[in-house]
Each structure stands twice: as C-alpha cells, then as structure tokens.
Amino acid sequence: MDLTADLIRQTHTAIAPDTVRTPLVRAARLSMMLGLELYLKLENLQHTNAFKARGALAKLLTLTEAERAAGVIACSAGNHAQGVAYHATRLGIPSVIVMPEGTPFNKVKRTGDFGAEVVLHGTGFDESVAFTLDLAAKRGLTFIHPFDDPVVAAGQGTVALEMLEQNPQLDTIVVPVGGGGLIAGMATAAKALKPDVHVVGAQAETFDAVKAAVEGHPGQTLGATLAEGIAVRAPSPANIEIIRQTVDRIDLATEAEIEDAVFDLLSHEKLVAEGAAGAGLAVIKKNAERFKGQQVGLVVCGGNIDSRMLSTLILRGLVRDGRITRLIFKLDDRPGQLAQIAAIIGEAGANVVEVIHQRMMQSVALKQAELEVVIEARDAGHVEEITAALKAAGFALRIGSEAV
Template sequence: MLKLEDFNEARKKLEGVITRRGLIHSEVLSEESGNDIYLKPENLQKTRSFKVRGSYNKISKLNEEEKTKGVIASSAGNHAQGVALAATQLGIKSTIVMPRLTPFIKVEATKGYGAEVVLHGEVYDDAYKKAVELQKEHGYTFIHPFNDEDVIAGQGTIALEVLEELPDADIILVPIGGGGLISGIATAAKLINPNIKVIGVEPKGAASATAAMEAGKVVEIAESNTIADGTAVKTIGDINYEYIKKYVDEIIKVSDYELMETFLLMVEKHKLVAENSGLLSVAAAKKIKEKGKKIVSVISGGNIDVLAISSMLNKGLTQRGRIFSFALNLPDKPGQIETIAGILANANANIKKIDHNQFVNLDKFNDLELRVTVETNGEDHINKITEALAESGYKVRRLYNTH
C-alpha cells in the first residue's frame, strides 16, 4: 500500500501546478457544532476541484511512450477538467469522452483546458464504453477518476497541507464518491498522525461506501438518487475499498435537505460557492458527536451552474426557515386578504408572494384558498406567525415542510 514517501513525492510534482489555499476558520459552524471548524476550500483550486491533483500525479508518472500516445478519460464533471489541465501542462494530448447531454459550459471548460472532447451516448456508461474503445484503438492511457494508486497519492497531498497548517487537528471530514479522495487523505493523515480521526461523508441517496463496509466487500447499490451528482457513484473502487477499510474511522450520511441548508450558509456567511458534493463534509460538521475538537471539512469542488445556484439558494432559504410558504382557507367576502396582510405586518413578516383561488377547496363552496409566501427570520419567527393567525381563527397549512 502507499507510503508517506509516495505522498511527499506527489506533493513535489504538484509544486507550481496547484493553487495552495489555506484553511478558513468558520465561526458560524463552530458555534452551531460545539467544535472548532476549519474549511479546506478545494473549490478555489484550479479547475475548481481537487481532481487536478490526482490527474497530474498520475499523468506525470507515465513513461515516454505513454506520454507520446496521450491519455483518455470519460467524465461529465470535475475529472474531465482535471485530466485536461494536467495533460496540457505536461504537454500531452488528452481526449475526454462526455455524454451528449453534458451541459455546454462543462464541455467548453474542458476544451478550454486543452482537451479534445468527444460527445457520445446519453449517460456516463455510454461515454465510458466509448473511451475504452478509443483507448484500445489508439493506445491511449486511461486515467481513472479514483481507482488508481497514483491518483490516490495526488489527492492525499491535501492531508499534508492540512496537517502542516493545523498539526493538532482532531478530525478530518471528507466527501466520498468513488473513494479516491478519502483514500488519499485518510492514508496520508494516518501515516503522519495515527491518532487523527478521518470520517467519510456521503449522500444518503448514494451511500455506496457504507454499503461496501456493511457487506464486507465492494457492492453495487440499487440506485443513486441525490442532488450531490459528483458523488452519485453506485460502486466504489476495489482499491479504494481496501484503503477505506484500513484507514477510515467512520462514515456519515447527509440528506439533500441538509445540503440545501449548507449551501445557503456557505454563500451567506463565507461568500463561498461550492457544488453539492463538495458540501457533504460541511453539512456533516454539525453531526459530529464529540465536542471541543478541531475539525477540518474538505470542500472538494465548486463547479455548479448559475441556474442550480438560484435553485439551491431558494431551497436553502426554505430549509433554514428564512422563507415560509403556507395556505389557509378564507370566507369568500371582501376584506379578508387585507385582514391577513395586517396580521402578517404586525408579526413583522414581509410578504413576497400572495395568491388566492376560489376553485381549490371543493368541500366548502363559499371558501377560497389563500397561498402566501413571506420572508422570515427562522423557525421561531414562523411559529409566532402561525400562532398570530391561529389566534384570529385561521388554520395554517405549511406548504413546504422540509423538516
């Protein structure tokens, strides 16, 4: 298995290639969790992801014949850009096979880093098969996103940086997809400090590492359903499984709702934009049972499109009780909406949207349904609004209860 010298060698290769980002102390997360929380922002890395570390280390170790023939990978996400940039910086041709439905911005970004992009198939599996076909035809070297020890060694350089800056860290939280990132970080961290705790974090809807640990072997989960698409992997790597089994202390699962809430918190409190997969470790910070510990959450990436950002902000506002949408029935007679508006004003609730429909409630012919969205200050404020309406005889139905 990998030794500390492998990680130190990878770090030397990455000098001048990656952007070194120091830890960010999070006062808000520290207060919420009862621990001292630090963020390792790989979303600010080149290509906005940690992936360039492993890709560069792997490609730099190819022999001259392999370098001459070039490399190939299949990806619709961060791995594509990591391989493209690494290969270009090393003067090697790269080909990336991406599904036809890959967002245009990701295709252009990958081309911008110097890769030749081949669009093939509808899903990742189709792209992977095409990449294997091209590899055999042209003699390319296939760069796997996680199931490769040279890639693992590159990703593990993050642990060297973390422990150099915070040598007394107690816990490192790491997102898990295929397992490459946590394999590297856990191994390097434990080789430096065997007493440090490394905890993996994966989405509840794609908990393939948890399934493997419970089964005692690599297994394929039945489905992958999560907004954390970068970690939506049905099967972790067999190499990664061995490292996780040996070096990872625990695995925590995070819900999509928790990711939405965390996204808003990062934007609002730290002005950091991270993709859902990258936020797994941040969302898990509040779930640590120990208190008074120094914890580092690795934000693994920040590639998220503008439309997704808008959606995540709205959902995050709802999750944190900053937006309250509710419905209630009113008698169909003049002055009712003005009465509701008055109650809300007295409760310091700012109305964002209001709509009424007399055809919704079929049980009571003379009633209409009023739907209201207000800006609030959290769950306590929502409770006060609900109580104020109840005191005036109005029964509130919360429309988007995410708890």
C-alpha cells in the first residue's frame, strides 16, 4: 500500500469519530513578536496529548478479527505508545508497549494507565525495535510501527487536512520531524489540497537523520535532546523518498533554541508543549525574516513533557529573561545592612525570593559576610535599575558569577 492523498482522506473519515478535531488558533503574542501570522494546531489537546493517536487508531482499524484477538505491540519513547495503548484498550485489543530505558516517567505511567503492558528495554528506539520484533514473533502480536507504515503516516497526514480546512490561507506549514511519518503524511495531504503551500520540516540539530538523508550525507547523533519525541537515528526510507518530493526544506534547531521555544509557548501563549513542538517554533523564530508577512501554521505535536523537566525549564527561562536573578554581596558584618538592601529592592518594585547569609566559609574575611539574595524582577532592564540603586547606596555586588 502506498501513501496517497486518497488514502489520507479515507483514513480521516475512518478515524474522525474517535479523534479530536483539534483547534487551529492564532498565536497573538508570538505573531506580534515575530512579524508574521502564526497559527498553532493544538495536537497537544488530542486524547493522549499528541498527534500519534491518529496514526495508531488508523492502523488498529485495519486489523483482522484474529489480529485483534492476538493483540498488538509497539516500540516508542512515549507518544506513539500512549496512542496505541489508549485506542487498543478502547477497542478491546490487548497491547504490549516496549519503551526505551530512561523514558520520562510520566510517559511510562500514562502508557500503563491506558491499559498496556509496558516493557522497558534498550537506550533508544533503534536499540529497542529489534527486541520488539522478536517479542512480537514469540507472542504472535501485530507490530505497529510509529512511522514506517503508510497507514500510520496517513493517520498523521490528517492533521494537514484539518489545518487547511480551518485556514485555507496558510502560506507555510512547519512540521517537527523524527522518523518522517508526520511530515510525509502532512506534505502529501497539503500539496494535494494546495500545491503552492510550503512545507518546512524542523529537526533537532542533535538528531538530523532525515535532513541528512534527504541531502545525501551521514546524519549525526550528539547525545540527549529535549526533543526526545523526534530523536530518531534511522528514519523510514519510504518516508524519505516522499519528503524529497514534497517537502520544501528541513531546518535545524539547537538545544538552546528548542528550550527557549518551549518556554515561549508556555509564557506567551500559555501552552504546555514538549520539545518536538519547540523545535518547530525554534525554526520559525530563527527564520522569522523569511516568513515575514506570511500566514504560518505550526503543529504543536504534543504536550507530554516531564513535569520535573518543565519546572526546571521554567526557572531557567525566568533567569534568562532576568525575571529571577541572584545578587551576591560582600558586606562588612554589621547590623542593618540586610534591611537596607531589602528596602532598596522593595522600593524598586522587585520581590526577594530567597536570602542566604554566609559568615562561616573561609573565602569570606572574618569581619565580613557574604550575602546572596535571589530576586524576582520584571525583566533584565529592571535588574539593571535595581543594581544601579544598590551601587549608589555603596554596596559592592555581582550577578551570579559576573561582576556588576
């Protein structure tokens, strides 16, 4: 079976009753910041908080009665796993999910909560898939591949059908890329509906296998990535061929750019998005001049980010924006100075979050004290105003490890 626009339309009809027709919303703040009209397709509102539920359901609906009775197996870092587990349980089909060791705990738990048997094996998808195929053969289970299957890719392609129905004026659609199933399906659907629409892929710089394959050079894997949902070393050859024919280009995003983008979606648009979606926004941000004046659609492909990672990301984002800052003072050890510092900070309109007063470490002279004050300010400019006021009052201080 080949991935075609007709297959995608038929698949959309089949899965529509049991998937969410997610909204396409204008990102007002980000549009103003970037100088373009940005529309977000909120697949993080899908039943399993990711687009993968579409392809999983599409494949499950094609199984014979015997295959349903025997059960299914999938290998996934999380979103495909949850999609298969959710819809399999809903359809009364037993499911086994092999997940790489180190998969975020929230994804493991949610997959189990959806009714699947979870098996942890390997350090990544590519190491886990061979084990999964062996287990499928031993137990007579049908393997549901997360991206190397035209029916699964057709399910993912239904995202583009909906986007262009919701806003036919889109000039460009930006799609996160891992194994290539989402962008192959979406590009096939989008180009059939609107041949002049641009389709741009977004990959993490640390896992650029699809871009490298399309351009004909070896890919690289440089370690861990925040965008673990698209951290694929071996994309589907069939998807690569479709991407060559239908996708206009693939751009890369660094880890810092992805982190900033996830923070932007949360702080500016109040959307919880995982790193793969952040890669898409990061590519738009770094190419904002290229997209200027256009209507750009971005697939917010999932929202299953680990809560502990999200909390750390938020704090780091606040530090980068200057909204949380650590001021370090060396003071003569005499009464009243902490009160004076606190008063200056308060008068400047900032909040004191934490205070550490250190007298005992030998890096501090006997008659001196080191004071660390963590403050919450409006932005970096506000921090400059506060430090200027403190210096004017005679206090020597530095921000973090940097001298002021």
